[in-house]
Amino acid sequence: MIVALLPLWHFLLAGLSLAWERGTRGMMLLSLLLDATLVGVLFGQFAGGQTVSVVLGGWGKEVGIVLADDQYSLVFALLALLLGGAVVAYLWRKRLRPYFYMLLHLLFGSVFALLFARDLFNIYVIMELLTLTSFLLVGYEKRADQIWASLKYLVLASLGMGVYLLGVAIVYYHTGTLNLDLLSAVISSSGDVPQWVSLASSLLVTGVAVKSGIFMFSLWLPAAHATASPAISALLSGLVIKMGVVVLLRLALVFPLSLSLEVLSAVTGLLGIIYAIYTYDLKKMLAFHTLSQIGYLVLGIGIGSEIEIVGSLEYAVGHGLFKGLLFLAAGAAVQATGREDIPGLIARRSRIPLATRVGLLVGTMGIMGIPPLAGFCGKTLLSNGAESLVIQTILVLLSIGTVISFAKLIPLFRPERGSSSPWPEKVAYLILGVPILLFLPFSRLFLSASQWHQSFGVFPFVESLLVVGAGLLAHRFLRKHPLRLPKRIFHLEEAILIILVGFFLVFVLVWLG
Amino acid sequence: MMSINGVTIAIVLFGIGLLGLIIRRDLVIKLLALGLLNGSTILCLVSLNSLPGGVPPIIRGPSAVLYVDPLPQALVLSAIVINFAILALALVFVMLLVERYHTTDTQRLEHEIEREETS
Numbered sequence: 001m002i003v004a005l006l007p008l009w010h011f012l013l014a015g016l017s018l019a020w021e022r023g024t025r026g027m028m029l030l031s032l033l034l035d036a037t038l039v040g041v042l043f044g045q046f047a048g049g050q051t052v053s054v055v056l057g058g059w060g061k062e063v064g065i066v067l068a069d070d071q072y073s074l075v076f077a078l079l080a081l082l083l084g085g086a087v088v089a090y091l092w093r094k095r096l097r098p099y100f101y102m103l104l105h106l107l108f109g110s111v112f113a114l115l116f117a118r119d120l121f122n123i124y125v126i127m128e129l130l131t132l133t134s135f136l137l138v139g140y141e142k143r144a145d146q147i148w149a150s151l152k153y154l155v156l157a158s159l160g161m162g163v164y165l166l167g168v169a170i171v172y173y174h175t176g177t178l179n180l181d182l183l184s185a186v187i188s189s190s191g192d193v194p195q196w197v198s199l200a201s202s203l204l205v206t207g208v209a210v211k212s213g214i215f216m217f218s219l220w221l222p223a224a225h226a227t228a229s230p231a232i233s234a235l236l237s238g239l240v241i242k243m244g245v246v247v248l249l250r251l252a253l254v255f256p257l258s259l260s261l262e263v264l265s266a267v268t269g270l271l272g273i274i275y276a277i278y279t280y281d282l283k284k285m286l287a288f289h290t291l292s293q294i295g296y297l298v299l300g301i302g303i304g305s306e307i308e309i310v311g312s313l314e315y316a317v318g319h320g321l322f323k324g325l326l327f328l329a330a331g332a333a334v335q336a337t338g339r340e341d342i343p344g345l346i347a348r349r350s351r352i353p354l355a356t357r358v359g360l361l362v363g364t365m366g367i368m369g370i371p372p373l374a375g376f377c378g379k380t381l382l383s384n385g386a387e388s389l390v391i392q393t394i395l396v397l398l399s400i401g402t403v404i405s406f407a408k409l410i411p412l413f414r415p416e417r418g419s420s421s422p423w424p425e426k427v428a429y430l431i432l433g434v435p436i437l438l439f440l441p442f443s444r445l446f447l448s449a450s451q452w453h454q455s456f457g458v459f460p461f462v463e464s465l466l467v468v469g470a471g472l473l474a475h476r477f478l479r480k481h482p483l484r485l486p487k488r489i490f491h492l493e494e495a496i497l498i499i500l501v502g503f504f505l506v507f508v509l510v511w512l513g
Numbered sequence: 514m515m516s517i518n519g520v521t522i523a524i525v526l527f528g529i530g531l532l533g534l535i536i537r538r539d540l541v542i543k544l545l546a547l548g549l550l551n552g553s554t555i556l557c558l559v560s561l562n563s564l565p566g567g568v569p570p571i572i573r574g575p576s577a578v579l580y581v582d583p584l585p586q587a588l589v590l591s592a593i594v595i596n597f598a599i600l601a602l603a604l605v606f607v608m609l610l611v612e613r614y615h616t617t618d619t620q621r622l623e624h625e626i627e628r629e630e631t632s
Contacts, residue, residue, distance in 0.1 A: 124592075125591055131599075144626055151607070154599060154606075155544070159547065162527075166557055166558075168558065169557050169558035173562055487627075491620075492543075493534075497535060
C-alpha cells in the first residue's frame, strides 16, 4: 500500500498547508522524513527480492491503474528525498507564503506518483500535473521574465502532451491496453515491428522529449531554469527533468527506440554543450548544461544494455546532486555579489561566503568527472558499456565540453578569506555535497562485485584526468575566440517549428531502426 | 478515398491549431489555437476507439449485445479537465503580462523582456 500512500498523502498535505499557515515549514520537513522511512521500507523489501504492485480500485490489470516499484523508481525516489531535504534546508530562513509549500507538496506528490506509475495514461495525467506545478513554481516571484519563461514552458509542454495523447490513442486502438507490461508482451510477440508502432512510439517520444530537456524539443528550458529562483531551479533541473527521462526509459523498454534515442542524445549533448561553452551568465550556463547532460542519460537508455542503464541511472543521480548543489550555491553567490555574469562574479569573489564557494567547487569537480566523485562513476560506466567507436567519440567530446564550460569558474576558487553563510545553507550544501564525494562506494550498491572491479580500474582514472587536462587546455584556446550563437530558436514560434522538425526526425529514425 | 469521420476531422483541427500556434502573433489567439489542438487530440482518442452501432455499456438483460468500450470516455474526461486548467492558468499569466506591457503580441513581449534582461 506504500506506493499508493507516498503520492497521495502529499496531495493531502498540499491542501493542509494552505489551511495551517504557521506550521508549513515544519510540516514539509516532517513529511520528507516520513517519506524517507517509507522509501526505506520499500528498499528493504526490494533488497529481500520483493517488489510491491497494487491495482487501484479492484479492477483488472488491463484497465486499472497499476502502481509498482522497481530499481529505477527507488533510485529516483532517493534522489528526490536528497534534493527535497537540501531545498527545505536552503529555504529554512526565507519567508515564503504557504502557497509555495503547497506547490512543493504537489511537486513531490506527482514525482512519487510518476515513479510508481505503470500505464501510459496515468503517466500523461501526472506529467501534466508536473507541468502545472513547475509552471507555477517558475513564476512564483511574478517577475516579468519569469512569467514569460513559464508561459512559454506551459504552451510547449501542453503541445507536447497533446502529441503524446495522440500516441496513446493509437496504442489503445491497436492493443486495447495501456499497461506498459502488457504492451511490451504484445509488441515483443508480434515479430517484426508493425507500422503503427513506429508512428505511435515517435508521437509518444516527441511528447515526452518536450518535458525531459532534449535540445530540439525543450527550447523553453534555458529561460525557465535560469530565471526561476535558485531553490526552484535546483528542483527543476535536478528532479523534474529526470522524470521525463524515467518515462523515456519506460518507453524504451517497450518500444524499439534504440537508434532514435542515440541520435537525439548526440544532438542534445553536443548542441547543449556548445551553448554552455559560449554562455557567460552563470545560471544560464547551468541551464544549457542541463540540456547537454541529458545526452548522457538518454544515450545509456538508447543503448539499453544492463550496464548502460545502470550507468545512466548513476549519472542521473549524480547529475541531480551536483546540478542541485550548483544551482543553490550559484543563487547564494549571485545574491551576495549582485552580479549574474561570471566575470562580474569573479571580480567580486571576496564577497561570496566560503561555504558557497566550497559548494560551487564540489559541484564543479563532480560535473567535470574528477575521480572518484559522482560524475566520474556514471561517465565511466557509460563509456565502458559503449561498444561502437562513434558513441565513444561522442562521450569523450561531451566530457571535454563539460570541462571547458566549467573551466570559466576556476578563478572563483582561489583561496581567500570569505564571510560565513547562515547555517541552513551549510546544511543544504552538506546534504548534496557529501553524497557527491562518497559516490564511488555508494555505486557499489548498483553493481555486482565483479562488475564493480571491472569498471573502476586504473584506466578510467587516467582517462578522466586526461579529459580534464584536455578540457582545460581547450578552454585557454577558446577563451580568446568568443562566438555569437543564434538566440532566435528560443522564441516561442521557432521552438514550436523545431519541435515539429524533431518529430519528423524521430519518426524517420524509429522507422529505420 | 478518405471518408469524413472523427479521425480525419481531428487531424484537420490539429493542423489548424498548430498553424495558429505558429503564425498568429497574438498570445490570446495562440492559447485558443492550443485549446483547439488539445481538443482535437481528445476527438481523435474518442473517435478512433468508437464502435458504430454499439450501445452504452450498461448491462441490462442478456449480455450478447455489442457494448461500447467505456475506457476512452473515462480517459478523455481527465484530459478535458487538465486542458481547462492549463488554459485558465495560462490566461492568468497573460493577464499579468498585459498589465505590465499593455500588449499581447509575442514578438514585442519577447523583445521588451530581452531588452530588460540586457539592461
